[in-house]
Amino acid sequence: MSHEPVLAFEDIVKKFGTFRALDKVSATLKAGEILGLVGPNGSGKTTLINVISGLYNPDAGKILFQGLDITRWPMHKRARVGINRTFQIPKPFKSLSITENVALAYHYGSKPAMNPRQALDFVGLSHAASQLALQLNSTQQKLLDLARALAAGPKILLIDELAAGLNHQELKVIADHVQLLAQQGIALIVVEHHLGFVNQLTNRVIVMNAGKEIFQGSLDQAAQDPVVSAVYLGTGS
Amino acid sequence: MFNPQWDTNTPNRLRRRLVNGVIPVLLLAGFSVSPLVYANQAILFQMMAFMALAQGVNLLYGFTGYLPFGYVGFFGIGAYGMAISIQLLHFPGILAVIIGGLLSSVIAMAFLPLLRLSGAYFAISSLAAAEVLSHIVSNSAFIHITNGPYGEQLTQSYHPLTSYVVMVIVLVLTTVVVIFIRNRPFGRALMAIREDPVSAAMAGISVVRARSVVWLLSALIAGLTGALFGWHMSVFYPSTVFDLNISILAIVFTLFGGYGTVTGPVLGSIVLYGLYNAIGISDPQYFQLIYGLLIIALVLFLPGGIISLIQRRGNYVP
Numbered sequence: 001m002s003h004e005p006v007l008a009f010e011d012i013v014k015k016f017g018t019f020r021a022l023d024k025v026s027a028t029l030k031a032g033e034i035l036g037l038v039g040p041n042g043s044g045k046t047t048l049i050n051v052i053s054g055l056y057n058p059d060a061g062k063i064l065f066q067g068l069d070i071t072r073w074p075m076h077k078r079a080r081v082g083i084n085r086t087f088q089i090p091k092p093f094k095s096l097s098i099t100e101n102v103a104l105a106y107h108y109g110s111k112p113a114m115n116p117r118q119a120l121d122f123v124g125l126s127h128a129a130s131q132l133a134l135q136l137n138s139t140q141q142k143l144l145d146l147a148r149a150l151a152a153g154p155k156i157l158l159i160d161e162l163a164a165g166l167n168h169q170e171l172k173v174i175a176d177h178v179q180l181l182a183q184q185g186i187a188l189i190v191v192e193h194h195l196g197f198v199n200q201l202t203n204r205v206i207v208m209n210a211g212k213e214i215f216q217g218s219l220d221q222a223a224q225d226p227v228v229s230a231v232y233l234g235t236g237s
Numbered sequence: 238m239f240n241p242q243w244d245t246n247t248p249n250r251l252r253r254r255l256v257n258g259v260i261p262v263l264l265l266a267g268f269s270v271s272p273l274v275y276a277n278q279a280i281l282f283q284m285m286a287f288m289a290l291a292q293g294v295n296l297l298y299g300f301t302g303y304l305p306f307g308y309v310g311f312f313g314i315g316a317y318g319m320a321i322s323i324q325l326l327h328f329p330g331i332l333a334v335i336i337g338g339l340l341s342s343v344i345a346m347a348f349l350p351l352l353r354l355s356g357a358y359f360a361i362s363s364l365a366a367a368e369v370l371s372h373i374v375s376n377s378a379f380i381h382i383t384n385g386p387y388g389e390q391l392t393q394s395y396h397p398l399t400s401y402v403v404m405v406i407v408l409v410l411t412t413v414v415v416i417f418i419r420n421r422p423f424g425r426a427l428m429a430i431r432e433d434p435v436s437a438a439m440a441g442i443s444v445v446r447a448r449s450v451v452w453l454l455s456a457l458i459a460g461l462t463g464a465l466f467g468w469h470m471s472v473f474y475p476s477t478v479f480d481l482n483i484s485i486l487a488i489v490f491t492l493f494g495g496y497g498t499v500t501g502p503v504l505g506s507i508v509l510y511g512l513y514n515a516i517g518i519s520d521p522q523y524f525q526l527i528y529g530l531l532i533i534a535l536v537l538f539l540p541g542g543i544i545s546l547i548q549r550r551g552n553y554v555p
Contacts, residue, residue, distance in 0.1 A: 053439065054438075055435060074438065074443075074445075075435070075438035075439055076438045076439075076440075076441050076442055076443045076444065077443075079438065079439050079440065079441040080441045084439060085439060087435075087436070091433045091435060091436035092432075092433075092436070093428065093429040093432040093433060093436065093437070094432055095428065095432060096425065096428060096429065096432070100425055101429075103422075103425075104422065104425055104426060104429055104437075104440045104442070105439075105440040105441060107422045107441075108422070108426065108440055108441030108442050109440060109441040110441070145436075148436075148439075148440060149439070152439070152440060152441055
């Protein structure tokens with residue numbers, strides 16, 4: 001596996017009016033690596049995912065994909081080179097069948113990729129392939145989001161709160177699956193509130209607060225870090 | 238290529254292709270034969286024109302989610318593009334019709350920024366765009382080109398049979414294009430964009446490009462139809478070809494039949510335009526009443542159009 005970063009973002013700033021949702025956030029990610037992105041609500045985790053995936057343009061900073069500057073690329077162009085994501089609130093094409101949802105990404109996305117059947121098998125939705133997406137419950141819709149992203153052939157996969165609403169057993173299955181993707185060389189950024197889930201996946205995390213990166217390192221070290229503790233538990237003053 | 242084996246909504250691909258193929262053949266046969274058994278060619282012509290317009294609306298609304306109240310703008314530009322080509326450039330009728338259609342697409346390019354809007358904002362702004370076009374055409378400053386408010390008289394180029402035949406061809410081609418789009422990945426991509434443009438972009442679909450293609454294509458359809466309408470009528474005014482009722486009828490026919498399908502706009506046009514000619518001219522007040530009641534009933538009980546009655550039972554409708 002290459003040691004060159006597949007993704008690098010440098011000093012990303014994203015403002016909404018005068019509010020700085022992201023304030024000079026930087027990191028690099030290698031193929032097959034899993035980076036956990038944690039922090040309290042409103043800390044800028046999803047905004048960062050939105051900037052990397054192209055939903056938002058950053059106000060400053062640079063995003064490099066395999067050394068290529070993609071900072072101003074539109075979303076579909078990023079998807080076609082292998083940057084993909086899931087959504088915190090899943091966004092399936094509800095009037096299309098589950099297979100069609102995935103087949104579209106396979107048709108228009110990056111290659112090589114899992115074909116629709118493989119992607120649906122991977123997330124466990126093959127049994128419902130011919131159903132309309134609107135017939136799925138919210139957990140299944142999240143899995144469909146993941147299958148769609150996989151069929152688009154991601155080299156970088158941004159996963160936004162996939163664990164929310166899953167039970168312990170389902171969490172374990174999903175964690176194993178995410179690790180399997182990393183073993184296949186996909187670089188993953190996992191946004192998660194559920195620290196236990198992050199712990200199962202990786203030991204490398206970025207902790208964010210108020211748009212700033214306040215810690216980067218292992219989850220164990222983060223737990224010992226006084227600044228992180230203050231953010232999560234309060235200063236006690 | 239979209240792998241058809243994944244298109245699991247349809248029971249049988251061969252059967253589906255056959256059913257799809259039957260529609261343009263029926264239209265071709267029906268409108269070719271009907272002048273022999275029904276004398277009022279003008280009604281048949283206008284039914285075809287509305288059917289083509291309804292398919293154009295179908296592409297924009299049914300597949301992409303844009304409700305084009307100003308769709309008549311392209312119709313009017315097509316009519317005037319054709320008339321100017323005949324009057325000033327002395328082009329033959331068929332070439333003038335093609336120029337009219339292309340001119341509508343060119344004008345549509347200028348209005349591409351409207352696609353940044355959505356919902357009611359798009360609907361209203363497209364209406365405003367049509368008004369702008371209507372006022373430009375009827376402005377006395379352009380009297381040497383458009384004849385301003387006095388309209389166009391093309392009596393020297395009046396060819397009712399040729400324009401009828403070309404209208405049949407345009408209708409059939411339009412229907413074939415809609416069938417083609419609906420059954421290709423591009424059609425699914427448009428539906429995906431209608432559902433969720435962000436998610437569609439993340440599936441690798443170029444949302445702006447796909448929307449633009451449909452916008453220009455539907456403008457071409459309206460332009461060609463307007464050009465043929467003008468040629469067939471041979472005398473028209475700005476108020477005739479920029480009449481908002483043309484947009485509204487095309488939209489109502491599409492919604493009544495069932496948007497997002499090929500059959501819906503065809504059925505909607507036959508039923509409602511048929512009804513219009515049955516009672517709309519002799520008893521306009523009853524017609525307006527029945528029309529209003531039908532639309533209310535449609536919105537309340539059958540938002541997917543009459544086609545949805547068949548689809549509800551799980552049947553495939555082209």
